[in-house]
Amino acid sequence: MKVAIARFYTNNLSEEVKKGQKEKIAQGWRPTSPVTGYKTIGEKGRKIHVINEAKAPLVRKMFELYSTGNYSIKALVEIMYKEGLRTNAGNKFGKSIMHTHLSNPFYYGKICWNGEIYKGQHEPLISKELFDIVQKKLIRRSDYPQYKTHFPVFKAKIKCDECGGTTTWETQKGHWYGHCNHYKECNQKIWVRQEAVEDQLFPLFEKFSPKNEQMLDWLIRAMKENHEEEIHYNAKQRESFNMIIKNADRRIEEAYKDKLDGKMPANLCEKVMKDTAKEKEGAIESLAKLSQSRTAYYEAGYAIHELALKASKIYKSVEASTEDKRMLLSYIFSNLSLNAGKIGANYTPAFDFLAEWAPELNSTFELNVLGSNKAKGGISASPCPTLLRDQDSNLEPED
Numbered sequence: 096m097k098v099a100i101a102r103f104y105t106n107n108l109s110e111e112v113k114k115g116q117k118e119k120i121a122q123g124w125r126p127t128s129p130v131t132g133y134k135t136i137g138e139k140g141r142k143i144h145v146i147n148e149a150k151a152p153l154v155r156k157m158f159e160l161y162s163t164g165n166y167s168i169k170a171l172v173e174i175m176y177k178e179g180l181r182t183n184a185g186n187k188f189g190k191s192i193m194h195t196h197l198s199n200p201f202y203y204g205k206i207c208w209n210g211e212i213y214k215g216q217h218e219p220l221i222s223k224e225l226f227d228i229v230q231k232k233l234i235r236r237s238d239y240p241q242y243k244t245h246f247p248v249f250k251a252k253i254k255c256d257e258c259g260g261t262t263t264w265e266t267q268k269g270h271w272y273g274h275c276n277h278y279k280e281c282n283q284k285i286w287v288r289q290e291a292v293e294d295q296l297f298p299l300f301e302k303f304s305p306k307n308e309q310m311l312d313w314l315i316r317a318m319k320e321n322h323e324e325e326i327h328y329n330a331k332q333r334e335s336f337n338m339i340i341k342n343a344d345r346r347i348e349e350a351y352k353d354k355l356d357g358k359m360p361a362n363l364c365e366k367v368m369k370d371t372a373k374e375k376e377g378a379i380e381s382l383a384k385l386s387q388s389r390t391a392y393y394e395a396g397y398a399i400h401e402l403a404l405k406a407s408k409i410y411k412s413v414e415a416s417t418e419d420k421r422m423l424l425s426y427i428f429s430n431l432s433l434n435a436g437k438i439g440a441n442y443t444p445a446f447d448f449l450a451e452w453a454p455e456l457n458s459t460f461e462l463n464v465l466g467s468n469k470a471k472g473g474i475s476a477s478p479c480p481t482l483l484r485d486q487d488s489n490l491e492p493e494d
Contacts, residue, residue: 120208123216130201131180132220144217151220153180154202158221161197162228164251165421168193197229214376223380247271247289248420249431256434257281264289273433285436293410295438300407300427303442303449305400306457336382343375402426403449 119126124143129135132154134147157175160166166174168190176187188196196202203226204219205212246264253262253273260278264271273292275283347368354364402409406427410420424431427446432439442450 256432339378
């Protein structure tokens with residue numbers, strides 16, 4: 096009898112705990128201890144998780160570094176330990192723990208519980224876009240280099256155009272040489288020196304580069320003139336998202352009533368409400384993005400053109416480390432290939448756009464300086480609206 100009573104008490108306690116956890120999640124809060132980068136505040140029964148100002152910058156840097164594709168998990172563990180990211184016991188993160196942290200949607204505002212994803216009320220540490228980039232890097236592990244104290248700029252950056260194998264780099268007499276690792280049978284036998292690869296890439300930097308720094312000032316004025324057009328566009332988008340949210344609320348309410356009245360199977364009603372809730376959530380997130388600061392919009396447009404202008408100078412700088420160069424290449428090129436010593440390159444979407452836009456921009460700027468641009472509508476007339484409609488402010492590297 097005592098055993099039966101004890102079992103009943105244990106089962107009842109377990110059920111009560113589960114009910115409490117479910118209610119906590121429904122309120123948008125994580126029912127267990129905080130993840131790295133957050134801390135717990137509040138009284139018992141009303142505790143919530145808020146950002147830990149001491150560790151949050153380190154967690155953001157962890158995601159940003161891994162998103163570049165320049166680090167393996169093992170390398171990231173070592174780097175973040177040196178930066179000061181430790182476990183609660185003050186120890187170094189293990190590779191599995193680091194991987195778990197990089198995979199945790201809690202950092203962009205969601206709660207993963209029993210395989211389900213719920214919307215959280217806590218403040219996100221990173222954007223959903225950055226999280227998605229990191230997930231792609233985690234899945235495509237073969238693209239990432241094993242960490243070494245000294246490694247070449249182009250390690251794991253260039254693939255054989257014939258067989259698709261990653262180019263292997265070896266040092267001889269103080270210089271790095273790359274060659275195909277013959278992942279599959281191919282005829283590529285030429286070894287190419289790192290400096291020869293760089294000489295082929297520098298002209299590609301010029302394709303997307305604005306003419307000079309004066310052009311950047313001219314460009315930012317053009318962007319501000321075009322602000323009125325985008326205000327109208329955003330208003331239309333905001334109206335569309337609000338309509339989606341309104342319709343989603345109506346469908347969820349109708350499905351709930353049908354469930355109570357028995358007009359539809361309960362499982363079908365649940366599916367309709369769940370799918371509609373996801374649609375509503377996506378519209379809310381998109382609506383929030385439209386409300387972001389205009390300053391960020393201008394800064395993003397200016398920053399990518401400034402990077403395009405100074406890319407070659409940054410790469411050639413004696414102060415640029417191997418990591419700096421690798422990160423720059425990640426921003427500019429989506430992939431590089433090698434065929435008979437010749438480099439093939441594809442730009443990331445932002446720089447692919449700039450490669451087409453820069454010649455027109457430079458030409459328009461020269462006409463404006465000469466006083467030949469008589470187009471009505473100011474300095475932003477003609478090409479600038481094209482830039483502002485298509486420009487992607489997300490500067491994260493593509494896979």
